Amino acid sequence: MRRFLEWSAFRGAALLAGAIFLGLFVPPLAAAARGAITPVVFLLMVLVLLRVDPAQVLAYLRRPVLVAALLAWLLVLSPLILWAFLGALGVTHPFAAGLVIVATGCAATSSPAFARLVGLDGEIAFVVAMLSTLLLPFTAPPLALGLLGIDLAISIPGLMLRLALLVGLPLLISMVLRRWMGPAMLNRWGRAVDGAVVLLVVLYGFGVMDGVLAQLLAAPALVLTGILVAFAGALAMNAMTALAFAGFGRRVALSAGLMAGNRNMALYLAVIPATADPHIILTFVLFQFPLFLSPFLLKPVYGRIRPPTERIRD
Numbered sequence: 001m002r003r004f005l006e007w008s009a010f011r012g013a014a015l016l017a018g019a020i021f022l023g024l025f026v027p028p029l030a031a032a033a034r035g036a037i038t039p040v041v042f043l044l045m046v047l048v049l050l051r052v053d054p055a056q057v058l059a060y061l062r063r064p065v066l067v068a069a070l071l072a073w074l075l076v077l078s079p080l081i082l083w084a085f086l087g088a089l090g091v092t093h094p095f096a097a098g099l100v101i102v103a104t105g106c107a108a109t110s111s112p113a114f115a116r117l118v119g120l121d122g123e124i125a126f127v128v129a130m131l132s133t134l135l136l137p138f139t140a141p142p143l144a145l146g147l148l149g150i151d152l153a154i155s156i157p158g159l160m161l162r163l164a165l166l167v168g169l170p171l172l173i174s175m176v177l178r179r180w181m182g183p184a185m186l187n188r189w190g191r192a193v194d195g196a197v198v199l200l201v202v203l204y205g206f207g208v209m210d211g212v213l214a215q216l217l218a219a220p221a222l223v224l225t226g227i228l229v230a231f232a233g234a235l236a237m238n239a240m241t242a243l244a245f246a247g248f249g250r251r252v253a254l255s256a257g258l259m260a261g262n263r264n265m266a267l268y269l270a271v272i273p274a275t276a277d278p279h280i281i282l283t284f285v286l287f288q289f290p291l292f293l294s295p296f297l298l299k300p301v302y303g304r305i306r307p308p309t310e311r312i313r314d
Contacts, residue, residue: 005195015198019205020292024213033207040207041270044200045170047193048109050177050186057130066248070128070256073244075139078237078260079103083148095226097150098283099233104140105263106132108291110201114258118302121255128259134171136267137163153275162271204266205292208285215282226279226286234261234290238298254306258298262291 008015023030033040061067082103086096107129108114116122141159144150152159178186186193216223238261245253265284272281 002189002192005192005199008195008198011198015202016205016292017296019202020209020288023206023209027210027213030206030208030210030212033203034210035207037204037207037266038270040200040204041266042166042170044197044204044266045167046173046177047197047200049171049174051190051193051197052130052174053178054175057127061127063124066124066252067127067131070124070245070259071132071135073241073256074107074128074132074260075104075135076143078241079143079148081240082233082237094277094279095229095283097277098280099229100148101140101144101150101152101268101280102233102263102265102283102287103237104144105265105268106136107259108262108264109133110291111259111262114262115255117296118258118299119306120258120302121251124252125255125259128256133167133264133267136264137167150280151277152280153273153277159271163267166267166270205288208266208269208288212282212285223282223286226282227289230283230286231290231294234287234294237261238294251306254302261294263287265291 023033079100083100086100107125109129111129112122112126115125137160141156141163145152145154145156145159154162181189212223238257240257241260242253242257245256247253248256265287269281269284272284274281
């Protein structure tokens, strides 16, 4: 089992890229995994946080100004800018509301791995991904439901509580497990834990695609438009953020853009009621395509524009 899990970690990129398409084109598999999304996301959070040493996160806070600026931009400023921009254009389609809520999301927990994959700043991506995940229950609900007025069929306190439980309980469990296992066991089993994370994301990729093929066949224009909106939104947030942080150096700016374009929609999909606007839920689902694919599609671009060496400033 341990060897299999370690092999899964080694083959993670291929497994993750294939999961979303297998879930899309094998509907019975997607339907079987759909009901497991919430427990899978919960367990995924436990394992991801188990691999994170809180002391390590604090030690990485050597650039507090940069970290604070990134958190404020990702969690507050970017959704407000996007909301104002779409409002100024008069765009009222539910995909627009879904895109704004995507922009309120925390950086994907895979951001550090993706950053390292394309030669960017994995350290800053690690710190911001972890801290934005912990802050999400306190920023996204009042922003999306209160200030922006988007209807998700749930109250602000209700959404805050669900997100807090989905983030807070795994954090507590991971801290207990870290204390029980000890550094030696964690180091020995670390690669296997990474493999388990990959397999859980694969299972999540299966479940999140439930019903998408049927919608694609029934309303191809709608779904293809949603996929286009997802890629366009991800790339726009990426580019906008990279430009906003250009003053911190090109490598940091590109890393910030990568995080902005890859948001963790698993948390929302695990807690948003099924009675919410189906177009908004579909936006969350279709955003899995750029999340899984854009880091690989953009790798040649990053290879051309990132500097080989650059002093990181804050």
